[in-house]
Amino acid sequence: MPTRALGATSLVIALSLALSSCGLIRDLDPEHTQEEPAAEEPTQEVSAEDVELPFVRQGRMFVEGGNDVAVEISVKALENNGEYLMLDISRNILEYITGEDVTYAGAPLRLVDPVSGEVLLPITSEEHGEPYGSYFIEGSELTPVHEEIPSPIRRYFPAPSEDVEFLTLTGATAGHVPGIPVSYVDEFTDLPEPDVHDYIDPETWLMDNELPEELVYPETPPEPGLDTTGSVQSMESFVDTTTASTTRAGDREVIALHADNMFAFDEAEPTDEAAGTIREAAQSLRENLVEGAEITIIGHTDGKGADDYNQTLSRERAEAVRELLEEELGTGFTLTTEGRGSDELLAQEGGNDDEQARARNRRVEFSYEVPMGQTGSEEGGSGLDAAKRHVGAPAPYYEELDPFTTVTHNDLDLNVYPMVRDGAYLFQVVGFQNSTLSDLEADLDGDEASLPGSPQQYTEGTMGGFRLEEPDSGIIRYVIRIRTAEGEYEDFADQILTLSPGEEYLALSVFPAPGPEVEEMTLYAGAFGEIPAVPVR
Template sequence: MTTRTPAAAAALALSLLLSSCSLPDGPTGGDPTSAPTPGASEGQRQPLPFVRQGRMSIEGGNDVTFELTVTGLEHDGEYLMLEVTHNYLEDLPGSVTGRNPPVRLVDPVSGEVLRFLRDPRSGDEPYGTHFVPGDPAMPTHEGLPTTLRRYFPAPTQDADFLTLTGAGTGLIPGIPVTRVDAFTPAPEPNAHAYIDPETFTQEPELPDEIWYPDNPPPPGLDTADRRHTMESLVDGPTASTTRAGDQETIALHADEMFASGASEPTAEAAETIRASAQTLRANVGPRVEEITIVGHTDGTGSDADNRTLSQERAEAARALLEEELDGAFTLTTQGRGSAEPLAAEGGPDDEQARARNRRVEFTYQVAPDAAEPADAQGLASARRHVAEPAHFFDELEPVTTLIHDDVDLHVYPMVRDGAYVFQMVGFQNSTLSPLEADLDVDESAVPGSPAQYAEGTLGGFRVQEPGTGLVRYVIRIRTGPDEYEDFADRINELATGEQYLALAVFPAPAPDVTEMTLYAGAFGQVDVPVR
């Protein structure tokens, strides 16, 4: 019989992969120079199963190759059930490190992010496949595929295809959702007949397939805390647009609207307001009557003067907007002075930070299907571009490799998926010893950019469209009231010679944009094609 130690290490590996998830490590699936899956370019979608290979980071600087097969994604009207098969292709020499990105199912059209459901009765372990109730450890077996199930809340909006991220294999888009009256029953579990649940010792001969007990969620769970929304920021020369769920805020740069210290709009303001009005007609949701206009100042001057000036600027913007909208909406104004800065003042980019904070904002509820025509005269930063969900594909060859401090950054083509683009990169240690990647973004950050979009491991990455000057920042996921996480993977210690894949997600550009410039922090910049 096998000993508990390797079985326990393997158990922890399998558990963490679909609990906190695993960091990708190495090219994922097949020949890295292979072409996209046949049919993806022909409009036909490849049916399940979807198979990818990845690398799992193990303590002590070791890594193992594993294969992930997505076999099903069912929707019973209340929940989703994701079924995958794991096959470890190498011996597991230790436990998985716990510093890995979480598993997410993403609706790339609506921007909703789904996390798996947890059972508070079992120590907050995920609903689904388990070995011992309430215990995160599960056996796994090198060379013997093991099937796992995990349950998620159903998406709020009807979705035919979802994208899986964080499973150690980069990006798996285009997973078809199958509607069922009831989930397909799992086969009768046989794991306890071959593996002792107390000692984890295994019989020397195992069957061709091992099935573990399944713990599906009961009906009627409150799943609101397992559904999250994406927040995006698109920054343009005269205005920036932030969108989170059904709330959108357009921020007009006050320096383009008002002379210093003045509340009278400049000549350029009329053109900007006309563009804003056209955007509002296209983006504001049905039956929404009110748009809030908020004025802001920088931190110079007294609080009282700043509140007065910000209110006067909001009123001036309302007067211009009313002329364009012809009474279509109720416009309310507020002046908040310097109380809500976007960028931190007083640093080396103080001038740019203060300019960022001097702004007038329009906030409103946006229509779910808001889509301004590409040839419209509205604000370019407020156009939301939605394509169909991406097809499943085999990985492509990196388009280039950037080098910084003994770390190679392999840059893959961006993938357009619904309303977003997914940028995959691979970090590779070129030395003979493990090291931490230097991802300092200070030198590459846009002066005065909002800190919440310019910090974090890959949060400092951004993309820029050619010709328009529009800058798209890494998506943030709103996980709770005033709680966010970057939709960008963190990179920890790099084992020698291995490649660690990471994703960063951005709002999508216009359909005719086939290339964007990636600013990759300390690694520099490179033009990347959009597939």
């Protein structure tokens, strides 16, 4: 490889990779050839000690201000020293990047415990705002670009709350990489050689020697005792039926009974049908909780009417439900009630789906905590279908999947891949492909993208309109939301940006898993419409 200058003539690229959280400084080379290294075959075994790395993924990287490029990510190691995780990966840019002031705009890097739903983010230094781990100039987001030369990168994460054998990697063009074995160590593995600074001067950005086949960047590991709560998030799921819905986030679960099925208009006296619904809810609570648990019963109204009236009605309905629930559960649980009127609307009222939105907001909730390690009810219970938790083993690593089908909307092809059951979740990979000869904006909006009266926070984002339906039961499963440490939400679905012609851009969306007997699901893919019988691996 010829010697390259990295000085004033270079293109400066502020490429904040979620993977490396590093900007890129261009190393100019008029010649470019692409050689795609072959992925190694991993061993898929139940024990983490027997699984061989690396795991390899290829995808296209969104690059604003320049050309999108193919990137290969190799997962080389994941070590746990009891306080932190060290992720050792390698990034190989397979195509030549052009453009100035280029910015990466893809999904952030995440490690996920697919059983508990805990989400871990790279730990960031308070001193300079960059993640702990690999750097070229410490505290700077800038790093050189090396096409077709793998650049090993380390990132540090909080250790998961529970000891786990496998974690799942998502984001940063890696897509869905399940079954990464966790190695428990006393000390993290030392960096190998050679150091990138043996070849590139960080003061002048000039290359002194021909680059080797693989580079190593220096790193700053986190010091012991850091507060990492801001790097720990939880997945929030939403499962819906005509009778009830269930929201889960971390160790908090909320079963919401649709009030219109239980009360007449403006009434607080339960209907005859309400007793059956309460009986099913009580069975779900027995299956989900240990005796002695605290359950808060919360009444809600829609936005119509005076605040005082709504507050009174919601409290009276909560009290009526408590009396019925106590008859079913007995005295083994602590039951408290609250009325919140119209203070916490789930669906936005006043739109074309106003009637359905108001019906969604009229509800009575059961709120309680479940230990993170508890896997839920046995199959075939007689409780509410929406309240059943389905937690399987972490998925093993897989190299690739073939598309199940392709659908088209406004010159945009959607390649739908089989869903992968991973712990308590389904990971759905789709491929967006521009069939025109010019750049194309992905337009996935439209009234058909969501059901009337859907909760607003589960229908936002590019792929927020995606949802799953079980063919036999009709249960609806929405895209997972991630709750940040600040209490804000983002959907666990990749954002789709401007698409270049011809190339496929893989994107990931995540849903709560159905029971193990479900082998296929109907995918409602926003503007692409209904896609039946998508297989579940």
